[in-house]
Amino acid sequence: xGTKALYKVATIMSVSLLQKWSIIIFASLxxxxxxxxxxxxxxxxxxxxxxxxxxxxxxxxxxxxxDGFFASMGTSLKLAVLAGILNIxxxxxxxxxxxxxxxxxxxxxxxxxILPLVIPVVSLAIGAQNAMPSxxxxxxxxxxxxxxxxxxxxxxxTLDNSxxxxxxxxxxxxxxxxxxxxxxxxxxxxxxxxxxxxTGALFLxxxxxxxEYTITSLLHWExxxxxxxxxxxxxxxxxxxxxxFSFVGAIALLSTIAVFAKKGVQQVEVDR
Amino acid sequence: xxxxxxxxxxxxxxGVSRHFGPVKALDGLDxxxxxxxxxxxxxxxGCGKTTALRIVAGLEVxxxxxxxxxATRYNEVAANARDMGMVFQSYSLFPNLNVYENIEYGxxxxxxxxxxxxxxxxxxxxxxALESKAKSFPHQLSGGQQQRVALARALAIEPRVxxxxxxxxxxxxxxxxxxxxxxxxxxxxxxxxTLFVTHDQEEAMTIADRVGVMNHGKLExxxxxxxxxxxxxxPFVALFVGLANRIxxxxxxxxxxxxLNQKIKIFDSAEKFSDGAKVNLIIRPEALxxxxxxxxxxxxxxxxxxxxxxxxxxVGIAVEGAPLIHLNIASRDVRKLEIGDKxxxxxxxxxxxxxxx
Numbered sequence: 001x002g003t004k005a006l007y008k009v010a011t012i013m014s015v016s017l018l019q020k021w022s023i024i025i026f027a028s029l030x031x032x033x034x035x036x037x038x039x040x041x042x043x044x045x046x047x048x049x050x051x052x053x054x055x056x057x058x059x060x061x062x063x064x065x066x067d068g069f070f071a072s073m074g075t076s077l078k079l080a081v082l083a084g085i086l087n088i089x090x091x092x093x094x095x096x097x098x099x100x101x102x103x104x105x106x107x108x109x110x111x112x113x114i115l116p117l118v119i120p121v122v123s124l125a126i127g128a129q130n131a132m133p134s135x136x137x138x139x140x141x142x143x144x145x146x147x148x149x150x151x152x153x154x155x156x157x158t159l160d161n162s163x164x165x166x167x168x169x170x171x172x173x174x175x176x177x178x179x180x181x182x183x184x185x186x187x188x189x190x191x192x193x194x195x196x197x198x199t200g201a202l203f204l205x206x207x208x209x210x211x212e213y214t215i216t217s218l219l220h221w222e223x224x225x226x227x228x229x230x231x232x233x234x235x236x237x238x239x240x241x242x243x244x245f246s247f248v249g250a251i252a253l254l255s256t257i258a259v260f261a262k263k264g265v266q267q268v269e270v271d272r
Numbered sequence: 273x274x275x276x277x278x279x280x281x282x283x284x285x286x287g288v289s290r291h292f293g294p295v296k297a298l299d300g301l302d303x304x305x306x307x308x309x310x311x312x313x314x315x316x317x318g319c320g321k322t323t324a325l326r327i328v329a330g331l332e333v334x335x336x337x338x339x340x341x342x343a344t345r346y347n348e349v350a351a352n353a354r355d356m357g358m359v360f361q362s363y364s365l366f367p368n369l370n371v372y373e374n375i376e377y378g379x380x381x382x383x384x385x386x387x388x389x390x391x392x393x394x395x396x397x398x399x400x401a402l403e404s405k406a407k408s409f410p411h412q413l414s415g416g417q418q419q420r421v422a423l424a425r426a427l428a429i430e431p432r433v434x435x436x437x438x439x440x441x442x443x444x445x446x447x448x449x450x451x452x453x454x455x456x457x458x459x460x461x462x463x464x465x466t467l468f469v470t471h472d473q474e475e476a477m478t479i480a481d482r483v484g485v486m487n488h489g490k491l492e493x494x495x496x497x498x499x500x501x502x503x504x505x506x507p508f509v510a511l512f513v514g515l516a517n518r519i520x521x522x523x524x525x526x527x528x529x530x531x532l533n534q535k536i537k538i539f540d541s542a543e544k545f546s547d548g549a550k551v552n553l554i555i556r557p558e559a560l561x562x563x564x565x566x567x568x569x570x571x572x573x574x575x576x577x578x579x580x581x582x583x584x585x586x587v588g589i590a591v592e593g594a595p596l597i598h599l600n601i602a603s604r605d606v607r608k609l610e611i612g613d614k615x616x617x618x619x620x621x622x623x624x625x626x627x628x629x
Contacts (some may be wrong), residue, residue: 167362173331174364174422177380178429184400188377192368 039247046241059241063231066238072227075140079223080209084146084202087155090148092198095159096190099168111155116149124149125218143223146215151205158204162197207254280307280518281432281465283328288337289489290323297323299489300337305433308463310456311494312476315486316512321469322437324486327437328467330354341432352381357426361438363418365410371397371421372406378429384504397422399458416447423455427462434459434466440475452479473513477501485509507627510554516598517560518552521626529553529626532591534619538626551626557586557600561620570616573597575609589615 047055063069098106116124128146129137136142171193175185191198213225228246232239283305288299298320305311313321326332328339330351339346346354357378365374368505375396379389397403400420419439440448456479458545459466470476476483477497481607484494485508493505504510511518521531523545528535531553538545538553545551563570576596577588585603588596599617610617 024324109483155617166367167364170362170364171366173329173351174358174360175366175377177331177354177356177358177427177435179352179355180377181352181381184381189366189368193366195368 042240043244046237046244048237052239057096059235059237060245062235062238063241063245066231068222068227069231072222072224074221076210076224079140079147080206082141082144083209083250083257086144087148087205088152088198088202091155091159091201092191092194093186095156095163096168096186098259099163100172110156113152113158115152117153121214122218124214130220140221142219143216143221144214146219147205147209147212150212150215151201151208154204154208155201158200159194159197162194162200165197166193168193201258203254206257207250210253211250213232280463282307282340283433283465283467284338284340284343285324285328286338286340288327288334288339290326290327290332291335296489298327298334300490301486301489303484303491303494305400305467307465310459310466310479310481311466312468312470312480313486314470314473314476314483314512316471319486320489321471321486323489325435325437325467325469329356329358332504334537355429355432356435357429357431357433358435358504358544359419359422359426359437359439359442361406361441363410363415363422363442365418365421365425370407370409371402371413374410374421375425378425382429389594394488396428397426399461400424400454414447415443416451419443420450420454423458425457427464432465434464436466436468438470440470448475454481477513483513485512487512492609498559503555504554507552507554507625510625514556515598515600516554516556517595518627519544519555519597520629521551523547523549523551523626529624531619532594534571535571535624536619537623539623545626545628547583550629552629554625555619555621555625557598559619559621559624560597560599560617562599562601562605563616563618565614565616567616567618569618571618572614572616575613575615577613578606578609578611587615589617 046059047057049056049058094109098109125146126194128149129142132142132145136145168190171189172185175189176182180188211225212223213229217226217229224246228242232242285301285303288298288301289296297318301320301324303311303324304345304423313324315321323332327334330346330349334347341354354521366377369377372393375393376389377393384392393406394403397406400416400423402420402424405413405417405421410421413421419442422439425440440451441457443451452475455468468476468480477500480580482494482499483497483500485492485500487508493500493509495503495505499511503515504513510516519531521529521536523538524530524535525547527537529545529551536553538551565572573589573591575587576590577586577598579586579588580603581600583603585606587601587606587609589599591597597617
C-alpha cells in the first residue's frame with residue numbers, strides 16, 4: 001500500500017472517529033439537558049427552605065411521616081414481586097412448549113400477548129375485573145393478575161429471544177438421549193440456558209408493576225404510585241421531594257436487582 | 273470401561289417407515305447392525321438417513337416397522353429410557369455446565385453415586401484426552417474439543433448403541449480427520465455397536481465396517497466399503513460412491529455396448545436394455561488409461577482440465593460428442609501434459625455398469 005493510500009485510509013478513519021465522538025458528545029449534551037438537569041434542579045429545589053434561603057431535609061422528613069407511605073410502598077413491592085414470579089411461572093413453560101412442539105400456536109399466542117398494548121386500559125381493567133371470581137375482585141391481589149397481563153408483551157419477546165438464542169431442540173434431545181426426564185431437562189438444561197431471559201422478563205414485569213398507576217386507580221386500590229398522587233397534592237415541596245425520591249428509589253432498586261441478577265448468572269458459571 | 277467389561281448389542285430395523293404427510297422420509301428400511309460393528313448410513317440430503325437415526329434414538333416415531341435391540345422391541349420405549357448415546361452435528365453441549373458436568377449429566381440422570389460418577393468421568397476424560405479441560409466451559413473449547421466432550425458424554429452412560437449424527441460436519445478438514453480416527457479408535461476399543469450417519473463418502477468409507485447407501489428413504493446397498501466401490505449394485509451407488517464418468521453408449525446386443533471406440537461388456541442388472549438402446553456407461557476415472565495414439569481402440573481428445581491432487585492428477589479430456597471425461601493418472605506420468613495437448617485413452621476394464629439415458 002502506497003503512502004497516498006495510507007494517507008487516504010488515515011483520513012477516512014480520523015473522519016469516522018471524529019463523527020463518532022461528535023455523536024457521543026451531542027447525545028451526552030442532549031441527555032444532560034433533557035434528563036439530568038431537570039432531576040438536578042428538582043433535587044436542589046426539594047432541599048430548599050421555603051423562600052429559598054438555605055437547605056433542609058424537611059420535605060423528605062414530611063414525606064416519611066405521611067400516612068400510607070410505608071404501607072403503599074410495601075403493597076407495591078409485594079404485588080410487583082408476585083406478578084414477576086407468576087409471570088415467569090406462566091410464561092416459561094408456555095414459551096418452551098411453543099418453541100419445541102407448539103410452533104403452529106405461536107402466532108396466536110404472540111397476538112394474545114400483544115393485546116394488552118392495544119386494548120384501552122379502561123376496558124382491560126373493568127372488563128377483566130368482571131371476569132374474575134368475586135373473592136379476587138375484593139382483594140388487592142387481583143392487581144397481580146393485571147400486572148401479569150400488562151407484562152405479557154415484554155416477557156413474551158424477552159423469553160422468545162432467549163430461547164431462539166440457544167439450540168433448544170438439540171439441547172433437549174441431547175438431555176433426553178442421556179436419560180434425563182422432562183423435569184430434569186427443564187430445570188438443569190433449559191432454565192440455566194435462558195437465565196438471562198428469565199431475569200430480563202422478571203425485571204420488566206417488576207418494573208412495570210411497581211410503576212403501574214392507571215389500572216390501580218381505576219379499581220380504587222392504593223399502591224405507591226396512587227398514594228404519591230394523593231400525597232403530592234398537599235405540599236408542593238413535598239411533591240417535588242416525592243418525585244425525586246421515587247426517581248432515585250426506582251433507579252436504585254432496579255440497579256440493585258440488575259446487579260444481583262448479573263452476579264447470579266456469573267456465580268452459576270463460576271460454581272460450575 | 274473396556275471392551276471386555278461390556279456386552280455389545282444388536283440393532284435391527286425391520287421395515288421401518290416414516291411418513292410426513294405424503295412425503296416418505298423413510299420407506300421400509302431393513303438394517304441389522306451386529307454387536308460391535310460400525311455401520312455408516314451414507315446418502316444425499318433428504319435421503320432419510322438422519323430420520324432413521326432419530327427413530328433409533330427415540331426422537332422420532334416410526335410410522336410403521338419395528339426397531340429391535342437385542343431382539344427386544346424398542347418402538348414404545350421413551351428416548352430417555354433407551355440407553356442410546358447420541359452425538360449431534362452441532363455438539364449440543366450444555367452451555368451452563370463445564371466439561372466435567374456435561375460428561376457427568378447422564379450419570380446423574382441415572383442416579384449413579386458421586387464416587388461412581390467421578391470414576392466414570394475420569395475414565396471418559398482420559399479416553400478423549402481432555403483431562404486438563406475438565407473445568408472449562410463449552411465456549412472455551414475448540415470445535416474438535418467440544419465434539420470430543422460430546423462423544424465422552426455419550427459414552428459415559430455405557431450406551432447399548434452409539435449414534436453419531438454427522439458428528440464431523442461442523443469441523444474443519446484437519447480436525448475432522450483427527451476426530452474421525454479418534455472415534456474409530458474408541459469404538460474399536462470399547463467394541464460398541466455404532467450407527468454413523470453422514471453425507472461424506474470419504475468419512476463413511478474410512479470409518480465404517482459396512483456402509484449403507486440410502487436414496488429416497490430406501491437402502492440402495494449395504495456392504496463393505498471396498499465392495500461398494502468396486503461392485504456397486506445400482507447406478508446411484510456407483511455415482512454416489514467415488515467419482516464416475518457418465519459416458520454415452522449404445523447397446524449392441526449380447527450384453528455389450530459400444531462406447532467411444534470400444535466395445536465393452538455391461539453388468540447384469542435389474543434394468544434390461546434392448547439392442548440399439550442409448551445408455552450411459554458409468555466408468556470410474558481410474559478405469560481409463562492413457563495409451564498410444566496408434567492403439568486401434570484409443571479415443572482421441574484434448575486436455576481441457578488438469579487438477580493436481582498430490583500423488584494423482586485429475587485430467588479432464590474433451591472428446592467430440594461426449595461430456596468432459598475425467599481420468600485419474602499418477603502425477604509423475606502427466607508432468608509434461610499441458611492443457612490443449614492432444615491425448616489418446618481407452619477403457620482398461622472388462623465390464624461396466626449401464627443406466628438408461
